[in-house]
Amino acid sequence: MKCESNRKRVLLAQSGELSWLGKRTLARHLRACPTCRQFESDLRGLTHQARAAASEVEISPAVFERIRAAARRENSRSELIHIHPSREPFSITFRPAIIYTAAAILLLTGFWLTLRPVLRQPQMAEITAPSSTVEEWDTAGIDSQIENLNDRLDLAATSEDTIDIENTDIDSIARELLELEGQQI
Amino acid sequence: MESPEKAWLDEYRRGNVDAMGKLVEHFRRPIFGFILKMTEGREDAEEIFQETWLRAIRNLDSYRDKRFISWLFRIAQNLIIDRARKAKPVSDPHPAGPDQPGDPWERIPSPGISPARQVGGRDLGGRIAKAVSRLPREQKEVFLMRMEGDLPFKEIAKIHGTSINTALARMQYALAKLKEELREDYRDIAGGQP
Numbered sequence: 001m002k003c004e005s006n007r008k009r010v011l012l013a014q015s016g017e018l019s020w021l022g023k024r025t026l027a028r029h030l031r032a033c034p035t036c037r038q039f040e041s042d043l044r045g046l047t048h049q050a051r052a053a054a055s056e057v058e059i060s061p062a063v064f065e066r067i068r069a070a071a072r073r074e075n076s077r078s079e080l081i082h083i084h085p086s087r088e089p090f091s092i093t094f095r096p097a098i099i100y101t102a103a104a105i106l107l108l109t110g111f112w113l114t115l116r117p118v119l120r121q122p123q124m125a126e127i128t129a130p131s132s133t134v135e136e137w138d139t140a141g142i143d144s145q146i147e148n149l150n151d152r153l154d155l156a157a158t159s160e161d162t163i164d165i166e167n168t169d170i171d172s173i174a175r176e177l178l179e180l181e182g183q184q185i
Numbered sequence: 186m187e188s189p190e191k192a193w194l195d196e197y198r199r200g201n202v203d204a205m206g207k208l209v210e211h212f213r214r215p216i217f218g219f220i221l222k223m224t225e226g227r228e229d230a231e232e233i234f235q236e237t238w239l240r241a242i243r244n245l246d247s248y249r250d251k252r253f254i255s256w257l258f259r260i261a262q263n264l265i266i267d268r269a270r271k272a273k274p275v276s277d278p279h280p281a282g283p284d285q286p287g288d289p290w291e292r293i294p295s296p297g298i299s300p301a302r303q304v305g306g307r308d309l310g311g312r313i314a315k316a317v318s319r320l321p322r323e324q325k326e327v328f329l330m331r332m333e334g335d336l337p338f339k340e341i342a343k344i345h346g347t348s349i350n351t352a353l354a355r356m357q358y359a360l361a362k363l364k365e366e367l368r369e370d371y372r373d374i375a376g377g378q379p
Binding site: 007008011012015016017039042043045046047049050051052053057059060063064066067068070071072074075 | 213314371
């Protein structure tokens with residue numbers, strides 16, 4: 001098991017992908033293990049020979065010419081390339097902007113939903129009052145009631161002796177009036 | 186530091202067609218070497234090389250890989266597989282059974298009839314090439330991508346859509362098989378290193 005993982009380390013060391021710690025572990029193992037040392041030596045030798053054997057490979061000039069022609073054609077076709085050297089598709093270019101906008105919309109919606117009752121606090125009476133009271137909250141009706149009671153109060157106070165007010169009681173009218181005014185406030 | 190291929194790509198994107206020529210020349214050896222060995226010296230190796238570059242040029246906008254060479258290897262690998270799939274079997278040494286879909290790679294002409302393989306064997310390099318050609322496809326790909334393209338295992342794994350451990354295991358199997366095949370030559374191989 002130790003040798004197996006260290007052989008992977010040998011391969012990774014050769015491709016330059018081994019960490020500093022991995023190199024240290026491997027060096028320690030190689031000092032103690034002749035089989036893995038042989039594996040490393042074989043790999044180095046084979047790599048050298050295989051790369052040396054991969055001598056110059058010739059390709060006919062016609063192939064290069066065709067690639068060049070295609071490159072020229074493609075380059076002139078996409079004139080935008082000249083304007084935007086590192087042109088990227090819309091989705092890539094604007095991706096951050098789209099993400100930020102979506103996040104901002106979500107945040108604002110969240111705020112609005114959370115803070116809506118707080119923002120509407122001045123109308124708290126509307127929320128807390130029982131439904132029957134809310135229905136009576138017709139200001140025009142209250143105004144007219146107050147006006148009516150004021151008239152009756154004035155009448156009772158000034159003409160108590162001469163005008164007969166049925167069941168008139170100044171105190172009860174005044175109490176009613178105060179109650180109504182209290183509601184209005 | 187900016188890699189030369191990135192500078193050439195930017196130059197090409199700015200309209201300099203010669204920069205593409207420099208790129209083709211720069212990657213000629215690893216890419217063509219890979220194609221040549223994967224197709225075992227078939228005549229269409231040049232065609233595949235050309236098609237690799239044409240595809241790369243056409244799809245340059247979709248190029249996202251960190252390393253341009255990895256992208257080229259991926260295109261070349263796909264083209265080789267496509268060709269092998271389309272090719273009519275010249276000789277079919279491992280016919281697929283009724284339950285086996287069959288590996289298109291098996292339809293590649295037998296190594297025994299390849300002219301490249303006939304010239305191989307004259308020297309150590311030739312014998313190594315011959316032994317490499319006998320490796321199973323995945324092992325051969327990993328071995329050649331390492332040797333020809335000097336690709337790191339992380340990139341090789343990405344090209345194959347596997348884990349780095351799988352790529353490393355394939356390389357280990359390839360090395361073990363080559364050692365077995367080249368038993369007689371291993372003294373020279375170990376002695377030939379710098």
